[in-house]
Amino acid sequence: MLRHTTLHGLHVEWGGRMVDFSGWEMPAHFGSQLEEHRHVRQDAGMFDVSHMLNVDVVGEDAQKFLRHLLANDVAKLASPGQALYSCMLNPSGGVLDDLIVYHLGTQRFRVVVNAGPADDDVAWMRRVCSNARFAVEISPRRDLAMIAVQGPRARESLWAARGELKPATASLSRFHAVETPHGMIARTGYTGEDGFEIVLPADDAPELWTALRAADVVPCGLGARDTLRLEAGMNLYGADMDGSTTPAESALDWTVDRTTDRDFVGRAALESASPARALVGVRLDGRGVLRSHMRVRAPSGEGMVTSGTFSPSLGISIAFARIPRSGGDIPSPGTPIEVEVRDRWTAATITKVPFVRHGSSVLGGLTGGA
Amino acid sequence: MNIPANLRYTDTHEWIRKEDDGTISVGITDIAQDRLGDVVFVGDAKVGATLAAGEAGAVVESVKAASDIYAPVAGEVVAFNETLDAEPQRLNEQPYDAWIIRLRPANVADVDALLDAAAYEAIAGEA
Numbered sequence: 115m116l117r118h119t120t121l122h123g124l125h126v127e128w129g130g131r132m133v134d135f136s137g138w139e140m141p142a143h144f145g146s147q148l149e150e151h152r153h154v155r156q157d158a159g160m161f162d163v164s165h166m167l168n169v170d171v172v173g174e175d176a177q178k179f180l181r182h183l184l185a186n187d188v189a190k191l192a193s194p195g196q197a198l199y200s201c202m203l204n205p206s207g208g209v210l211d212d213l214i215v216y217h218l219g220t221q222r223f224r225v226v227v228n229a230g231p232a233d234d235d236v237a238w239m240r241r242v243c244s245n246a247r248f249a250v251e252i253s254p255r256r257d258l259a260m261i262a263v264q265g266p267r268a269r270e271s272l273w274a275a276r277g278e279l280k281p282a283t284a285s286l287s288r289f290h291a292v293e294t295p296h297g298m299i300a301r302t303g304y305t306g307e308d309g310f311e312i313v314l315p316a317d318d319a320p321e322l323w324t325a326l327r328a329a330d331v332v333p334c335g336l337g338a339r340d341t342l343r344l345e346a347g348m349n350l351y352g353a354d355m356d357g358s359t360t361p362a363e364s365a366l367d368w369t370v371d372r373t374t375d376r377d378f379v380g381r382a383a384l385e386s387a388s389p390a391r392a393l394v395g396v397r398l399d400g401r402g403v404l405r406s407h408m409r410v411r412a413p414s415g416e417g418m419v420t421s422g423t424f425s426p427s428l429g430i431s432i433a434f435a436r437i438p439r440s441g442g443d444i445p446s447p448g449t450p451i452e453v454e455v456r457d458r459w460t461a462a463t464i465t466k467v468p469f470v471r472h473g474s475s476v477l478g479g480l481t482g483g484a
Numbered sequence: 485m486n487i488p489a490n491l492r493y494t495d496t497h498e499w500i501r502k503e504d505d506g507t508i509s510v511g512i513t514d515i516a517q518d519r520l521g522d523v524v525f526v527g528d529a530k531v532g533a534t535l536a537a538g539e540a541g542a543v544v545e546s547v548k549a550a551s552d553i554y555a556p557v558a559g560e561v562v563a564f565n566e567t568l569d570a571e572p573q574r575l576n577e578q579p580y581d582a583w584i585i586r587l588r589p590a591n592v593a594d595v596d597a598l599l600d601a602a603a604y605e606a607i608a609g610e611a
Contacts, residue, residue, distance in 0.1 A: 131521075147547045148522040148573075337521070337547060401527055403545040424524040424547060431525075456528070456543065456550060 119164035120259055120316045121323055128333050135336055136230035138165040143335035150338035151426040154305050155473045158265035159334040160326055163304075165229035168258045168313055169236060173250035176221040182378055183242050184215065185361060187371035191217035197289045197302060201361050201369055202227075202235065203380025207387075208357040209364060211235050212349065214302060216291045224298065224313075226260070228351045242379060258297075259319035261312045263331060264342075266473065268309035275325040283310065304339060306346025306471055341423050344432060347395065347468030353406055354393060354420045354434050362389035363436065365467070392444040393420065395467035396433040398453065400460035404433035409454040412464070414440035419453060427470045434467075485608075486514045488580055492595060493604035494556045499580060500598055507562055508595055509583035510553065512544060512575060515608050520546035523575040529564035529585050537594070541585050544575065557594035559587040 116139035125132065130141030140162065143150060153159040171180060180188040186200035196217050202210045211231045216224045227235045236254050243250050263272050273280040282294045283301075288308075291300035297314030314322065327333065340350070349355055355364035362370075362384070370384065396419070398404050404422030417437030425432045435453070437445060445451075449464040468476060487493075492500040497516035501509045517523065525545040535541055540552035541561050555561070563586040568574060574582040589595055599607065 142548075143521060146522055146576075148524075341547065401525065403525055403550065405550070424545070 117165070119162055120319045121162045121164065124320055124323055125162065125333070130333075130335065133336075135165065136228075138229055140165060141333070141335040143337045144333050147335065147337040147341070148426050150332060150334035151341050153332040154265045154307055154334060154338065154342055155427055155470075156266065157332070158263060158267040158271045158309075158330070159332045159338070160323070161262040161264070161334050161336070161339050162259075162319075162323070163262050163311070164259035164316065164319065166260055167227050167229065167232035167235070168255040168260070169225045169227060169239065170253040170255055171223045171225060171239075171250055172221065172253070173248070174221055175248040175250050176223050179243055179246075179248040179250045180215060180223055180225075181376055182246065182248075183239060185370045185378055185380060187374070187376060188215055188217070188223065190371070191215070193217070194219045194222075195290045195292060197291055197300060199369055201366055202238070203361070203378070203384075204357055205380060205383060207360045207380040207383035209351070209355040209359060209361060209366070210238060210357055212351050212355070212366070214300075216298070216300065218291075218293060218298070226313075230352055257316055258313050259316040261314070261319060261322060261326070262303055262305075262309065263312065263326060264303045264305040264307045264309035266308060268307065268331075271326060271329045271331045272310055272312075275329040275331070276322070304346075304348055305342040306348070306468060307342075307473070340421075341426055344421055344423050344434070345425050345427055345468065345470035349393075349434070350421055359391075359436070360384060360389060363391045363393065365393040365434075388442060390439060391417070391436050392439050393434055393436050394445060395447075395465040395469065396435045396451065396453070396462050397465045397469070398431040398433070398455070398460060398462045400455070400462070402431065402455040402460060404431045404453060404455065404462070410435045410437055410451055410462075411459065412437040412445055412451040413449060414438045414445055425469060427473070428475055432465070432469050485518065486580070487601045487605050487608075489601045491580070492556070492598035492600065494554065494598060495604075495607050496554050497608070498553060498556055500556050500595060501583070502595060503586070506592070507586045507588050508556070508559075510541070510556060510585050510587060511583045512553065512579055513604070513608070514579045516551075517576050517579045520544065520551060521548045522546055523572045526568040526572045526575065526584060530561050531564050531585075532561065534558075534560045535587075541587070544584070553584050555587060556598055557587070557589045558591065559589040562586050562588050
């Protein structure tokens with residue numbers, strides 16, 4: 115039996131093609147994934163991301179606990195309102211999940227984790243907490259829903275739909291959040307565009323969704339969310355990294371904070387071995403569409419596509435691939451490789467990520483498509 | 485979903501139209517394009533190849549997945565609809581106008597043995 119968010123009825127009514135996503139029945143698209151993608155790049159679209167789990171971490175040891183649990187350092191969140199992207203590692207240094215942690219107040223944090231590993235994440239957090247006897251309350255908040263409004267017109271659209279939110283959010287900086295009587299509003303997202311993620315009581319979500327729709331924000335499915343995040347160079351947990359890959363093998367080494375002697379889960383393992391593989395961006399030069407699990411031949415050895423798609427903004431196929439490092443180094447952008455596209459070895463090139471930033475191509479020699 | 489009465493069909497969701505020159509046009513049905521989602525690439529057409537019925541003659545890639553287009557009957561692939569190179573979305577917009585490949589059937593009678601609209605509807609409705 116698939117789980118439903120409180121927006122499920124509205125999705126079906128709006129023509130959503132519902133699919134099983136990590137045990138949740140969610141819209142893949144509402145007719146055209148490509149049009150939804152373009153709306154987010156050029157205007158404003160919204161996503162129901164209520165399947166993701168908010169976990170509140172509160173108590174006198176909250177900061178101490180998170181500094182031990184997470185590979186990035188929440189001590190960077192000096193004042194309430196700041197947010198941080200981090201991996202949560204297992205003792206062998208593999209990625210259990212990637213998440214955003216919000217500093218809400220004194221010893222009060224909120225962690226937003228992916229839907230698939232959510233239950234395992236909470237169990238893991240509780241185990242780490244009780245092993246070290248941290249004085250912390252860990253509360254999964256299934257009573258909350260989350261709506262992401264994304265695109266160059268996203269912020270104005272929210273203010274058009276909910277004028278009362280403007281004073282609190284107009285000066286909100288990127289990667290910051292604010293608590294309002296209507297819920298937590300964060301200037302974060304998973305598309306490479308500006309916008310907000312709004313965390314609110316699940317029962318309030320349909321009314322906000324309807325108000326946003328009335329402000330011409332286009333409902334978008336998880337299909338467009340996937341092509342948008344890939345263009346923006348953002349990893350997808352379960353596809354691009356999991357418990358068997360380290361941050362350095364997943365292009366996430368920048369999120370691991372080793373600036374102090376902080377003891378965090380996985381640190382010893384990360385420091386005892388050097389990464390053998392790297393995650394790189396790939397563009398297909400030949401014809402076809404890159405898909406996950408396709409085989410890759412690079413000068414440094416054989417690897418595999420972890421996420422692949424047709425990029426609506428660029429009009430070509432792009433991907434992430436995990437390939438061997440060459441003498442410890444990440445193979446550099448411009449390196450020609452081959453990908454096995456439907457039984458045919460096809461020319462491709464290692465490419466810098468992100469592929470697209472704020473609506474524009476960042477690939478040299480290519481212009482952003484419509 | 486639209487299933488024109490004047491065409492023949494396969495259980496793999498191709499439609500088939502007999503042309504005046506003795507060839508047949510092969511495309512994908514309205515049901516097929518709806519299930520695939522936005523088509524972003526059509527190609528790998530085996531023009532010049534002689535195929536057995538059920539052999540792949542081209543490929544259609546959507547945002548979601550790649551799908552083979554099968555020869556509905558044995559025959560030689562004589563043409564690929566090159567307008568689909570630049571406009572693959574025509575398969576979504578006008579599935580029954582946008583043919584993908586043309587075949588010269590080895591045996592014309594094979595074409596008449598394919599599913600008619602009612603039989604296809606019965607099969608597709610169950611899936």
